Amino acid sequence: MTDGVKRYHPAFIAVELVSFLKGSIGFFLFLFILKATSTATWVIWGRYLFLIASVCTIFSIILKWYFHRYEIVGNSIVVYEGVYVKKQRSVALDRIHNQVSNATFVHRWFGLTSLTLETGTSGENARFNFPVITEKEKQQILLTLERREVSIEAVEEGKSSKRTIHFHSTKKDLVKASFTSLSFLAIFPLLTAVYFNLADFFQIEETAENALDYLLIHWWMLIVLFVLALALSVGIGFIKTSVKYGNYVISDDSERIYIEKGIGNFISFSIPKHRVQAVIVEQSILKRLLGLASIKLLSAGDDKGQETSSLYPFMPKHEAYRILQIMLPHYHIEENMNRFPFKVLWLKLIQPYYLTILVIIGLMIFKREWLWVAAIVFGLSILSRILDYWFTSYIRHGKTVQIRKGGFTNETFVTHRERIQQITVKHSWLQRKFGVATLVFTNKAKPLHESELYGVSKEEAGNFYNWYHTRSAS
Amino acid sequence: MYINIEEPTETISNDAMKVWRMSNTIGHLSAILIIAVLVLCSEKFGWYGWIGIVLYFLSGLFVVSAIFSIFIEPTYLQNTWRYNINQQFVQLKHGKWQEKHTLIPMEKVEYVRTEQGPIMRRYGLYNIEIGTTASNHIIPAIPSEEAKKLKAQIAVYAKLKDEDLAEGEKGA
Numbered sequence: 001m002t003d004g005v006k007r008y009h010p011a012f013i014a015v016e017l018v019s020f021l022k023g024s025i026g027f028f029l030f031l032f033i034l035k036a037t038s039t040a041t042w043v044i045w046g047r048y049l050f051l052i053a054s055v056c057t058i059f060s061i062i063l064k065w066y067f068h069r070y071e072i073v074g075n076s077i078v079v080y081e082g083v084y085v086k087k088q089r090s091v092a093l094d095r096i097h098n099q100v101s102n103a104t105f106v107h108r109w110f111g112l113t114s115l116t117l118e119t120g121t122s123g124e125n126a127r128f129n130f131p132v133i134t135e136k137e138k139q140q141i142l143l144t145l146e147r148r149e150v151s152i153e154a155v156e157e158g159k160s161s162k163r164t165i166h167f168h169s170t171k172k173d174l175v176k177a178s179f180t181s182l183s184f185l186a187i188f189p190l191l192t193a194v195y196f197n198l199a200d201f202f203q204i205e206e207t208a209e210n211a212l213d214y215l216l217i218h219w220w221m222l223i224v225l226f227v228l229a230l231a232l233s234v235g236i237g238f239i240k241t242s243v244k245y246g247n248y249v250i251s252d253d254s255e256r257i258y259i260e261k262g263i264g265n266f267i268s269f270s271i272p273k274h275r276v277q278a279v280i281v282e283q284s285i286l287k288r289l290l291g292l293a294s295i296k297l298l299s300a301g302d303d304k305g306q307e308t309s310s311l312y313p314f315m316p317k318h319e320a321y322r323i324l325q326i327m328l329p330h331y332h333i334e335e336n337m338n339r340f341p342f343k344v345l346w347l348k349l350i351q352p353y354y355l356t357i358l359v360i361i362g363l364m365i366f367k368r369e370w371l372w373v374a375a376i377v378f379g380l381s382i383l384s385r386i387l388d389y390w391f392t393s394y395i396r397h398g399k400t401v402q403i404r405k406g407g408f409t410n411e412t413f414v415t416h417r418e419r420i421q422q423i424t425v426k427h428s429w430l431q432r433k434f435g436v437a438t439l440v441f442t443n444k445a446k447p448l449h450e451s452e453l454y455g456v457s458k459e460e461a462g463n464f465y466n467w468y469h470t471r472s473a474s
Numbered sequence: 475m476y477i478n479i480e481e482p483t484e485t486i487s488n489d490a491m492k493v494w495r496m497s498n499t500i501g502h503l504s505a506i507l508i509i510a511v512l513v514l515c516s517e518k519f520g521w522y523g524w525i526g527i528v529l530y531f532l533s534g535l536f537v538v539s540a541i542f543s544i545f546i547e548p549t550y551l552q553n554t555w556r557y558n559i560n561q562q563f564v565q566l567k568h569g570k571w572q573e574k575h576t577l578i579p580m581e582k583v584e585y586v587r588t589e590q591g592p593i594m595r596r597y598g599l600y601n602i603e604i605g606t607t608a609s610n611h612i613i614p615a616i617p618s619e620e621a622k623k624l625k626a627q628i629a630v631y632a633k634l635k636d637e638d639l640a641e642g643e644k645g646a
Binding site: 421422423424425426427428429432437442444448458459461462465466468469 | 476477478479480563569571572573574575576577578579582606607609
């Protein structure tokens with residue numbers, strides 16, 4: 001298995017250069033195009049600094065390519081990094097939780113890809129990134145990885161079965177997705193931004209006002225323009241969505257779940273099934289109306305910002321559930337959940353309204369005549385508390401806990417006893433008067449996923465505690 | 475007992491109260507001292523009027539919080555702190571108005587350490603810090619002999635469990 005120390009493909013330089021150009025194009029435009037005629041000292045200095053920085057970066061990219069290497073030794077991967085300060089990191093393969101591979105335009109130009117391995121730890125050394133490797137090298141690394149896992153965990157299962165595809169996005173799915181994601185609305189802020197930027201340079205304020213007057217008189221023209229703009233934005237939205245979610249493929253074998261997506265920028269993600277920490281089902285108001293749902297797999301090496309670990313976010317709900325059921329049969333999502341007893345609503349309503357109080361105090365001091373705003377804030381707080389009560393529910397059966405929270409966007413969270421890192425049961429004086437308690441439990445993720453549930457009856461709180469307590473005895 | 479669970483029973487040292495009182499007194503005194511200096515400065519150098527108001531308000535807050543955390547809080551914290559450690563779980567409980575029970579499985583414990591400040595040294599006490607994957611928990615004010623024993627014990631229990639960690643779903 002030892003192939004010796006390997007350097008990255010020379011295209012590393014190209015990839016890094018492109019990403020550097022992407023990052024600095026704004027500065028370049030600003031210094032050399034927008035301020036082309038400027039002779040202000042800071043602009044001239046800026047240009048010199050920019051040039052020096054560029055040269056330095058290009059050199060450091062080349063040096064980086066020269067010095068960065070990696071090696072697979074037995075069951076661990078060793079990465080050598082650093083130009084001046086040398087760094088050597090190694091990780092045992094069985095510590096790796098999931099992997100993401102991302103091929104940008106530049107990568108595909110050279111027939112290459114990138115790979116990121118996530119370990120379950122936190123901190124800057126949590127991930128191992130191979131910015132540029134060939135498809136063959138990637139397969140080799142993954143193969144080493146999978147072989148380890150097969151030999152450790154799946155001996156009793158015999159052979160690992162073949163991959164089955166559960167979902168492949170069609171054009172219809174994409175149209176649906178582009179409407180649901182509301183990306184076509186992005187045109188409006190874009191237009192205003194363009195308008196104000198242009199106005200600054202060309203003083204179009206006056207001409208624009210004249211044009212507006214003209215348009216207001218010929219209102220049909222306004223409508224035509226509006227429709228045109230809308231059509232344009234729908235088109236752009238569709239293209240954006242296709243680039244992001246086109247070719248979405250969800251598949252699995254007995255060990256792992258694979259998610260692949262993207263046109264142009266191709267991203268693939270895979271996670272061993274036994275590393276899934278929890279399943280989250282998310283539905284915004286629009287998705288609820290259209291009967292769609294997005295399912296996320298929570299894993300320890302997963303950043304919250306990334307969308308990679310989610311199953312296709314615009315899948316019909318029953319279809320999503322069906323796929324989930326096939327891939328992860330342990331995670332059964334119960335649809336009928338019970339709300340908390342009605343008294344919990346009163347408990348939620350009689351808690352102090354800190355925000356309202358703050359607003360009242362602030363307005364008293366600074367703007368007395370705006371005091372009515374406080375009433376709106378108060379109304380909204382009451383509404384949000386009622387919604388919060390209405391959509392919060394909880395169910396526990398066997399080894400599974402399922403909670404649902406939300407208001408406008410509602411989120412169902414399902415996890416297992418083994419996956420819960422720790423629990424806390426707490427109750428304040430007021431909660432005791434109402435016979436309820438708060439449950440808190442945490443799941444491994446990045447950052448830690450904490451679920452807090454206010455208003456569980458005290459009997460259930462006790463049962464929950466005991467349920468978690470007796471786990472090892474079972 | 476409000477919730478029907480098996481509550482932890484081990485208590486922390488009786489000296490905890492004294493330690494907390496002392497350290498809170500020192501902390502609050504120094505904070506109030508700093509504010510007093512700032513107030514003096516603001517009057518002497520004629521800073522903006524609102525700075526003075528904010529400083530007076532802050533000092534008021536600190537006096538209230540000092541009364542609470544020097545005279546009231548240590549007593550009930552010390553009275554309500556309970557813990558229990560066995561092969562499988564670390565169990566913690568504290569608080570009177572807001573009662574808090576925490577349960578940590580041994581196999582999730584990543585490290586354990588003891589720590590001691592100058593005031594605690596006078597009374598021969600240690601804090602025990604138990605760290606899990608991402609959070610940490612402190613059992614305060616344990617007599618030194620017991621603290622060392624506990625630390626060793628937790629280390630052994632956590633280590634023992636490490637072998638079959640394997641994160642697998644044991645037939646869920």
